[in-house]
Amino acid sequence: MDREKLPNHIAIVMDGNGRWARSKSLPRLAGHNAGMIALKEIVKRTSSLGVKHLTVYAFSTENWKRPENEVGGIFNLLVHYVERELEELNQNNVKVKIIGDYNKLPKKAVQKIEEALIKTRDNTGLQFNIALNYGSRDEIVRATKLIADKVANNEMKAEDITQSIFKEHLFTSAIPDPDLVIRTSGEKRLSNFLLWQSAYSEFVFTDTLWPDFTPECLEDAIKEYQKRVRRFGGLK
Ligand code: FPP
Numbered sequence: 001m002d003r004e005k006l007p008n009h010i011a012i013v014m015d016g017n018g019r020w021a022r023s024k025s026l027p028r029l030a031g032h033n034a035g036m037i038a039l040k041e042i043v044k045r046t047s048s049l050g051v052k053h054l055t056v057y058a059f060s061t062e063n064w065k066r067p068e069n070e071v072g073g074i075f076n077l078l079v080h081y082v083e084r085e086l087e088e089l090n091q092n093n094v095k096v097k098i099i100g101d102y103n104k105l106p107k108k109a110v111q112k113i114e115e116a117l118i119k120t121r122d123n124t125g126l127q128f129n130i131a132l133n134y135g136s137r138d139e140i141v142r143a144t145k146l147i148a149d150k151v152a153n154n155e156m157k158a159e160d161i162t163q164s165i166f167k168e169h170l171f172t173s174a175i176p177d178p179d180l181v182i183r184t185s186g187e188k189r190l191s192n193f194l195l196w197q198s199a200y201s202e203f204v205f206t207d208t209l210w211p212d213f214t215p216e217c218l219e220d221a222i223k224e225y226q227k228r229v230r231r232f233g234g235l236k
Pocket of ligand 1: 013017033035036058190
């Protein structure tokens, strides 16, 4: 891996916790728990490599369709994750940010998230963006409404709307587009993740299930990324 050519922003669809659990005859939540442990190691490696942004898809606007006990269990895991890891994240100069409408989560989870946001807000190392109750289509509609309101209130003219103005109204307004998007567990789709932002991202799909995705797997994905030629519609 070439340390001089790291992606500035890595985004990950952490898929396969349920299948990992099933393969071991464990309940699905045991898979999510193992997924959290994997995530902890990925955050550490991303941070120590000096990557600036890591975004993980932790809960989508569509994941509410899952059984109630799984949904509740994922949020409980999140609360415990913050309780256990916040101190270390902070010591490692990691800045936590949330994309998505996290206020719809259970109160305890919202409180823990806000604690993490406040505690780490001045940190200057890795920015760790967690997508929670996030969906790209929802995000795009929300941005459109915000802009339409401004036009209706004469704060802006329709003809002044540009791509960069639109971007400013997305949850990711202050986050650069992902250079590398990884999806684990063999599925090859985005599932409503960063649709606008990944227009020119490089994609790496791996069959590895998320709980088995180690920092070495991350470095393999980065190596794959480093072989790609990015043209952004132009010529090399
Ligand atoms: C998208 O696939 C995948 C996600 C939104 C990630 C889901 C992961 C969790 C809910 C577990 C949380 C993570 C940890 C580490 C505890 P999808 O299954 O929403 O969409 P699909 O039906 O198109 O595959």
